[in-house]
Amino acid sequence: ETGVTQSPTHLIKTRGQQVTLRCSSQSGHNTVSWYQQALGQGPQFIFQYYREEENGRGNFPPRFSGLQFPNYSSELNVNALELDDSALYLCASSLEGVGETQYFGPGTRLLVL
Amino acid sequence: AQKVTQAQTEISVVEKEDVTLDCVYETRDTTYYLFWYKQPPSGELVFLIRRNSFDEQNEISGRYSWNFQKSTSSFNFTITASQVVDSAVYFCALSGPLNSGNTPLVFGKGTRLSVIA
Numbered sequence: 001e002t003g004v005t006q007s008p009t010h011l012i013k014t015r016g017q018q019v020t021l022r023c024s025s026q027s028g029h030n031t032v033s034w035y036q037q038a039l040g041q042g043p044q045f046i047f048q049y050y051r052e053e054e055n056g057r058g059n060f061p062p063r064f065s066g067l068q069f070p071n072y073s074s075e076l077n078v079n080a081l082e083l084d085d086s087a088l089y090l091c092a093s094s095l096e097g098v099g100e101t102q103y104f105g106p107g108t109r110l111l112v113l
Numbered sequence: 114a115q116k117v118t119q120a121q122t123e124i125s126v127v128e129k130e131d132v133t134l135d136c137v138y139e140t141r142d143t144t145y146y147l148f149w150y151k152q153p154p155s156g157e158l159v160f161l162i163r164r165n166s167f168d169e170q171n172e173i174s175g176r177y178s179w180n181f182q183k184s185t186s187s188f189n190f191t192i193t194a195s196q197v198v199d200s201a202v203y204f205c206a207l208s209g210p211l212n213s214g215n216t217p218l219v220f221g222k223g224t225r226l227s228v229i230a
Contacts, residue, residue, distance in 0.1 A: 033217065042117075042204055042220030043158070056217060088156055098216045099146035099165060099208055104158035 002027050004105035012111045021076040021108045023091030031096045032074040037088040086112045115140045119221035134190045134224045136205030147188045148206040195228045
């Protein structure tokens with residue numbers, strides 16, 4: 001069974017640029033959630049995708065957007081990067097349904113200069 | 114609104130000591146799920162346990178045990194005979210309600226555990 005994978009592992013961007021992060025879900029999982037984890041904080045929910053549609057969103061601005069593909073993999077796009085976007089971005093996959101366990105990938109560390 | 118509080122920011126213990134990590138949650142929902150995750154230095158969140166609000170039985174898995182008390186809204190995690198490999202940041206998380214189609218996790222700020230040899 002293949003776990004959740006994310007790419008790239010590290011990324012350095014400058015303010016104002018755009019970035020795309022990628023996630024492949026665990027085999028058999030059809031739901032992907034994205035979280036942002038600032039240094040020293042717990043992960044914060046960005047949004048969730050199910051059946052290629054956004055299925056819930058946290059308190060993040062529209063410049064954070066995403067996609068889910070037919071194979072359940074997902075992308076997180078962030079436009080007009082700000083310094084505060086520097087964080088660890090975590091992707092989690094799960095089966096659909098409330099309370100299903102979310103399994104996390106290793107994350108992408110984004111640094112915005 | 115849902116909220117998870119992990120009051121202990123950092124804990125340091127000597128190997129083989131027992132240690133308890135506290136988690137207090139707030140929710141208006143009558144049905145919900147609670148989770149614990151471990152985050153080693155590599156950054157990946159590792160799932161440890163899931164417990165639904167209907168099940169208040171304590172659980173033991175090897176050196177790990179969990180004490181869920183609905184009356185005090187707490188879901189504490191104990192490591193018995195701690196080992197250096199237990200050093201990590203531990204997160205408590207809450208999700209629900211059970212009749213919702215959207216299941217984001219609400220995390221606490223985490224407790225950094227250092228086990229010294």
